[in-house]
Amino acid sequence: MAKFASGALLEGIKLDQNSQSPLYRQLYIGIRKLILSGDLPPGTKLPASRTIATELDISRTTVINTIEQMISEGFLETRRGSGTYVTQRLSEMTEFYQTSVEDDPESGEEDPNLCLSKRGQGYADLPHQYEPEGIFTFRPSQPAYELLPHDIFSRLTNRYQRKPKDEYLTYSDRGGYMPLREAISSYLKASRSxxxxxxxxxxxxxxxxxxxLASQLLIDPDDSVWMEDPGHTAARCVFQGSGAKVVPIPIDEHGFNPALCPEEEKNKAVKLAYVTPSSQHPLGRRMPLTRRIKLLEWAQQNNTWIFEDDYNSEFRYTGRPLSALQGLDKSGRVLYVSSFTKILYPGLRLGYMVVPKSMIEAFAHASTILQRSTPLLTQQIIADFINEGFFATHMRKMRKVYHQRQQILLQAADKYLKDLVEISAVDQGFHCNAWLPEHADPEMVETTLRAAGYAVNNISYYCMKPYKRKGIMVGFAGTPEDKIPEGVKGMAKILREIL
Structure with missing residues (x-):
């Protein structure tokens, strides 16, 4: 009787041959529902796999795979020489599976008592500006994707992928692939001192x-971190997420100036100062040598770390870049950081940090715990890209291209935007700042322009305290030359309507 009942019920399972869900999964769900509903009670014997396959018009292999899965999960059990039965131990699983949302993930309600940690909630509450999808015109900080040396990358990739050695398939050295570190070291000595x-x-x-990494190793909760204001919002979020107290330091004509700290912060300990001396982000101001020396003296007197973000030093269009702060530092308190994001592309996910000699072991060890570094293949490719001269050639080419695009932008702005915004050339970087009239609403300007396809950024997003001027960042590096004039013309039309 049990055999007939189970056979009749299994015939009622409906399988959809056109469903995206595999047949074995549909059969599994169908049998499980019959078991949990009690229609197949404990001890019920299932028909033979061949019979089930014939009655449901599916392969016997599908049936066997499903039954084996349900046996491993405890829904079914086998008896030697007798067949397959619904398990007698079902009661301990029934309540859980009857309330399971595995087959309908939209139907469940999560426990309201589940919550983030205080640190997790802090990260969730930090500001973040999502990049507009599918919009590339005038996006700040975007390189020229269409001019990337893809053919060279392909050749270098094939070099390692065609017949990879065993050591190419494992993790890289602690701290990164040594040939790449050697190449970067030589490059930094020659180009950035x-x-x-x-x-x-x-x-x-x-x-x-x-x-x-720097936050985890150098900063304790409630430590004071001084930052440029306006400054790099993503950097601020990292420090705040680590529990630091971030203090905004106003920018003057030469960039970061500790003397401009708020009155209440004077004579207080400063654990770290974050600076962009080569081209202050987002204002583009250059820190002169005298200020750099004073900043290092201040850091030594106050026992303060300096995090030097040299994010686009390669793209200077007038004169030679000044030496990096790290090269001037005699007390080993500067952490120098840069990446290949601007020289090549952000998706490469490859950067580097120069740490003091006393910190090598600590940072290398922490790196293996917190990030495991960039994939070894990527590091190998870029090491060869640098050592074989492709890097220097590409950089010289792109510097000329970006300078030309900036000039085209400025010429178009002089023609179409002259009476709407104030925009001027920059010595370094990927964007110009367009300063708006006092009555303008920069958030509304940004929203309107983005909706029209212009990926501009509102400068106030980078400010902890209101800045004295209102403006937007207009990128030029990632927009092809032939699209810049028409883009500026279209932007001018919109601005005339909303300003």
């Missing part, structure tokens, strides 16, 4: 990872 050995270089997946 950075004083370092390859061992001092820690390969990261970008500046944000370097910031997180």
């Amino acid at each position: 950075v004083r370092c050995t390859p061992e001092q270089i820690i390969i990261t997946s970008g500046t944000q990872t370097a910031l997180n």
